[in-house]
Amino acid sequence: MNEVELIARLVPTLPRNDSVVVPSGDDCAVLDLGSSDYILFKTDAVVEGVHFTKAVPPEKIGRKALARCLSDVAAMGGKPGSALVTLALPKDFDPNWVEGVYAGLNALATQHGVAIVGGETTINPERVLISIAMLGTVGKEHCVLRSGAKPGDAIFVTGSLGGSITGKHLDFEPRLEEARWLAQTFPLHALIDLSDGLASDLRHILKASRVGGELLSRAIPISREAKLAARAESSAKPPLLAALTDGEDFELLFTIASKDAVRLLDEWKNRFPQLPLTCIGRITAEPGLRLRESEGVRILNVHGYTHFEKP
């Protein structure tokens, strides 16, 4: 049994209660606790040797740990509220290093109005593990799931993709403001943040929405880093493949009725002139993910870098 199979077996056994609007399976759990907004609830962990190396400055590690959770709140159209920090450390940890982690984390929290309301320091003898638990809120009418994509929708992505490992994975900006503006201004059908890679994350939308998709290869915005890496090293991924499959872009991927696409591009340019927004394809009734290239259409069966999956 692999992890995906295991999770498929575990999820149906999880207990629910009346407060649960969306259980596991989206970017955040969605709860109705009696206020006018929904509550968003999420955890995310980074592990030394998996998500960062010892060489990374502690400020960037703390920042990344929090930023990943913020990106998940963005992926619901939500506003982050408070976070708890679990820091599992070897016994001989350096207090200055821990202060560095918190400095990076606190700075990003302050930038987004997030309160750090405690947490825990515990022992993990061999390596550092940081888990963030995050609470956010979202207006009930503005909460965007993965499951609402419809045949004919235009598929959009922010920013440019690929090569995050060269640096962006440590200092990306979670697209909170952009996602909130989108969810409040346009009737988005489906929304996700790019953590596993464009192809993988789009598949999450397609699966949740029971639809298919077609990407236009020449429309996909490839990052400068992905292009440079391909030029510098013959063994590197071709840039298009990097943009399709590299993880940790933390851009927004969403679908919207095609009739709204032109107005969206127009208003976006006025509102966020610095950040590209690109239409990269469309949702189809036919299942599966296809890539339209100048030579024709082919089935896209490459996978993004798959972490251990989430239940």
Add this chain to the structure above:
Amino acid sequence: MNEVELIARLVPTLPRNDSVVVPSGDDCAVLDLGSSDYILFKTDAVVEGVHFTKAVPPEKIGRKALARCLSDVAAMGGKPGSALVTLALPKDFDPNWVEGVYAGLNALATQHGVAIVGGETTINPERVLISIAMLGTVGKEHCVLRSGAKPGDAIFVTGSLGGSITGKHLDFEPRLEEARWLAQTFPLHALIDLSDGLASDLRHILKASRVGGELLSRAIPISREAKLAARAESSAKPPLLAALTDGEDFELLFTIASKDAVRLLDEWKNRFPQLPLTCIGRITAEPGLRLRESEGVRILNVHGYTHFEKP
């Protein structure tokens, strides 16, 4: 710098926002997110080799991980709502073992009406780490902090203390129903759950409330396990010391105006006839923690088993 000093340095730097009612430092963070109740927010981690061994059945490990968080919700007078599970595992994990963890966790969640709304499975190559993030609610007028103890208060504890390591730490019942009944029926002044040991946890109340306390040595309810351990092994702690300092009892410790003490004991016996409730001392204006024994009063400077502390 030790952990306590580190945390003392970190806590003042943590960002807050308007939703925070009680930040770090109590059993749960308390948030006001616009509903009629406060939101309780807590995380707690258990680590292989620290909080459990490989020999413990996975069902008991999952149960313990969740039960610790439930006990923290009880310690606010609250009702648990939903939880997220972070499971960090070596790569070659056994899926049946993971299913066992979830079986124990799900059973306890179901018992208390808690929804498991997802989480994450990630890699920790050398050992298992399970972190639970918990949300609960508490009526605004029934939320009990550590900081309200007043000179003259009677100090009460549920159950019997000491020797939890012989088994109770794996199958204790979080005192949710009892704590909710107490908080809704009596004006409790301060409440905490016993995780570090009676002396340590009472010190948390004394420090937060800026008062002192005096315990009556012959009133302290000593568990059968602590007595048996002392009899079986000459090197074991004396039973009274075990009751004062052993961790993971997960009983309730609280203070209440002495005028309410008799009525409390009376009503408790009707409501919870199976679970002892004992008055073990009183809160004093004079700072410090003292133990009144037949020979006289002495300063109590023994410490409970101190985990790595919480920020």
